[in-house]
Amino acid sequence: MxxxxxxxxxxxxxALLAVSSFLGSALSAALGVGGGSFLIIVMANVLPPIALVPVHGVVQLGSNAGRAWLTRSHRENAIVGWFFAGSVVAAVLSLWLLxxxxxxxxxxxxAAFILYLSWGPLPNIGLGRKPWGLALGGLITTSVSVLVGATGPLVSAWLGRDGVSKWQYTANFSSCMTSQHILKLAVFGVAGFAFTPWLGVIGLMIVAGYIGTKVGLSLLDKLPEQLFKTAFRWVLTVLAARILYRFFFAA
Structure with a gap:
């Protein structure tokens, strides 16, 4: 039962999924990015491929929406609005892509995407202060998100962190990710994915993620960011390598 x-x-x-959701949300809230990547690489090790991106999307929607709500007073609505406009176009195109x-x-x-995010060049694109740059960012990152789920680091690079406080950045980032996940889930719903059997798992992970967000926000400005990011990169690398090994050598 x-x-x-x-x-x-x-x-x-x-239990592993609930703990991973808590840790991922706490990381995103405390360090600004990375929790979604951690969560999806854990999920990719234990969930059926067809459920991976949509279930991750619902959970991340809960996590990012909670964080967006808790930091709403710092949000810049114009940034979120232009990003959403590009994401809408991507959602329509993604129905074909999927x-x-x-x-x-x-x-x-x-796994390949997470390895690139961990070790590849990811410049501070910083186009997220311009309307056309924001719309383009919404278009590109939402399209990628339909296939690999965790595009938080790309969205972060696109928005840039220069000239904004940590609280402003967290509010803008969380709001943009919330809009992206909403549209991505609409795409999977139209494509026919059945969310109902997964509602118990999703609900538990969302609750764990919300608690993690509260804990992570309390640690904002307190964690040694560089040390955590280095350790975090290696954790992601090991988990991604395990997936690739199983696919290519343990089949």
Whole structure:
């Protein structure tokens, strides 16, 4: 009975997902980015490929919406609005893109993308103060998000951090990610993904993520950012490498 509430997943998997949601949200709130990448790479190790991106999207929607609400007084509405406009265009295009992609390759795409985000060049693009730059960012990152889920670092690079406080950045970033996840979930809904069997897992992870957000915000400005980011990069690398090894060598 308990198992059926959580998409017939083993209870240890459900517990792992809840803890990962808590840690991912706390990381995003405290360091500004990274929690979504951590969560999806954990999920890619234990969930069916077809469920990976949509379930992650709902959970991240809950996490980012909570963070956006808690920091709403610092949000710059023009930035969020222009990003949303580009994301709407991406959502329409993604309906076609999703049908061209074999679901069995999604974990591999996620792992490769996470490795690039961890070790590849990710410049501070900083186009997020210009309307056309924001709309373009919404278009590109939302399109990518439909396939690999965790585009938080790309959105962060696009928005840039120069000239804004940590609180402003967190509010803008969380609001942009919230709009992106809403549209992505609409795409998967239209494509026919059945969310109902996953509602128990999703609900538990959202609650854990909200608690993690509260804890992470309390640690904002207190954590040694560079030390955590270095350790975090290696954790992501190990988890991504495990997925690639299983796909190419342990099949």
């Amino acid at each position: 308990v198992s059926s509430m959580f998409a017939d997943l083993p209870l240890w998997t459900v 049908n061209q992609f074999d679901a069995s390759f999604i974990p591999v795409a996620v």
